[in-house]
Amino acid sequence: MISIFWFRRDLRLEDNAGLYHALKGEKPILPLFIFDTEILDKLEDKKDARVEFIHNCLKDLNGELSKLGSQILVKHGKPEEIWKTIINQYDIAEVYTNHDYEPYALERDKQIKNLLKENDISFRTFKDHCIFEKDEVLKDDGDPYKVFTPYSRKWMEKLESSSSGFYLKAYPTEKYFANFHQTENLPFPKLSDLGFEKTKISIPELRLDEAKIKNYGETRDFPAKNGTTRLGIHLRFGTVSIRKAARIGLKKGKTFLNELIWRDFYIMILTHFPHVAKGNFHKKYDALEWRNNEAEFQAWCEGKTGYPIVDAGMRELNETGYMHNRVRMITASFLTKHLLIDWQWGEAYFAKKLLDFDLAANNGGWQWAAGTGTDAQPYFRVFNPESQTKKFDKDGKYLRKWVPEFQLPNYPKPIVEHKFARERAINTYKRALN
Incomplete structure (x- = not known):
């Protein structure tokens, strides 16, 4: 047996x-x-x-x-x-x-x-x-949190309540490796047996780089810098222990640890509010009149919107299965606010393309950008792609890598004018909420 x-x-x-x-x-x-x-x-x-x-x-x-x-x-x-x-x-x-x-x-x-x-x-x-799940971090009245900051404070309190570091302790599986069932010659399918083929996409190596984790708060917002950990796919498929990542974050980099808390937060939201998987967290936004222009959506998918920072992000995603987190926010805001395309269209596209796709985090991020979710960006805040570029890629290094033609005559004109799009988005959201 x-x-x-x-x-x-x-x-x-x-x-x-x-x-x-x-x-x-x-x-x-x-x-x-x-x-x-x-x-x-x-x-x-x-x-x-x-x-x-x-x-x-x-x-x-x-x-x-x-x-x-x-x-x-x-x-x-x-x-x-x-x-x-x-x-x-x-x-x-x-x-x-x-x-x-x-x-x-x-x-x-x-x-x-x-x-x-x-x-x-x-x-x-x-x-x-995750570190904490389901009902492990709740408000004092027993209700689940809907806002990240008080959740994160309670999360840290719970973590620090254990003087032994219990919640981040590793499970010493290696002590019991002798208990594996002894067997050999089990069949192992080829990738082609599963109906899939090899790709040209390279997967980032699993590295818990303590220097990157320490400097994460200073470097994470600049897409041209090699300043993020690229641990997403490894956390997604569990090739690295979340406890190990959190231990290093606690010791070396609180900003990085905060990102792991966001991850727990969105898993908790999906658990307590499962309707988010198929619609708006805040039901009041169900009245939003999305434009859902298919040609504009296609231009966004292909990185041909005429906004270099948006196009760079989409091209990076299409070619590598990765997009820098700051640029994820910019592209998501652009789709939902500038083009008034339903966030679920963007969520589904990211789900198809992202190596580190995780339903809870992807859903949470898209609803944040659209203003329909927990802790959401207010509907009247519309990212300006140009000012975001000046702030986070002022030398244009990221742009030149992914959109080398952005200063040439053959680069497409902006799909929509920013000021007009911003006012249209704010008015559309106002109508839905009245």
């Missing part, structure tokens, strides 16, 4: 909460990963760097496990069907995994839990993807 640890958004052996509890159990642990066709079939581009990244991570994991006399069982299909097959194939005592917070994942886990229960197999899940 064995137990199974189901890897999902936690592709590492080190400091993994669910894996730690699994390995401490009585039965040997067989690691499992499922390439979920319910998710993969929705990906239009079969050259998706995220799928390739996961595949490469699993190869690395398999190599580590092989040194321990074990291997990972990799499956491809619908989770429920795969679990039915596994239940018939193995004598399973328990299944362990880590929490996921997205609507589809919650529904999937509910189905799997019920299926396992029918077969007298317990399903045990643990917090691993």
Whole structure:
């Protein structure tokens, strides 16, 4: 008899909460990963760097496990069907995994839990993807926070309430590596077996650069500088422990730690207000009359708006799967305020393109930019792309890299005039709120 640890958004052996509890159990642990066709079939581009990244991570994991006399069982299909097959194939005592917070994942886990229960197999899940989740940081009256700053203060209070540093302690999984199920010759699919191809997009190496984390507050707003950690995809798929990142942030860089608190905040919002996944956090904005001009949306997607900073960001995204965070705010504000295109259009485009796409953070960021979400930018604040450029790329280095023709005659004229667009946006929002 064995137990199974189901890897999902936690592709590492080190400091993994669910894996730690699994390995401490009585039965040997067989690691499992499922390439979920319910998710993969929705990906239009079969050259998706995220799928390739996961595949490469699993190869690395398999190599580590092989040194321990074990291997990972990799499956491809619908989770429920795969679990039915596994239940018939193995004598399973328990299944362990880590929490996921997205609507589809919650529904999937509910189905799997019920299926396992029918077969007298317990399903045990643990917090691993964030520092605080669900009801762990609430207002004094027990309600969830809707504004970030008081949430972040309470978050820090809770963190510091443990003198032992309990919340950031690593799970010492390595103590129990001998408890992996001993096996060999498990089939490992090629990327092409999954229906995907290799891409030309390069994934940033996993590096917890303490100097960058220390200087993050001074460098993070300048897209031409190599001033961000590029940890997004690693936090998204759990190739680095959030506890490890937060420990370094606490010691070296409070601005960086603040970004991790934002991450927890948006996961909490998605948990308590699941309607945000499909609409405005503040329902009063449902009356907004979006223009939703498809030609203008296409120009935005392709980086051909005539606003160099916007176009640079979109071209960077399309080519690399990454966009600098300051520029994400500028491009999102431009789409929702200058063009009055529904934030959900932009959210969906980023979801397709971003290597570090995370539903909670992507949704939170877009609703912030549109003014419809928690802690939102006020509707009357409309980023001026030119002043943003002067402030954060005054030498034009970022612009020249991504839009080399921006000073040439063949560069498109601005798709809309800033002053006109600003007034139109403010009036549109006012009408919706009256």
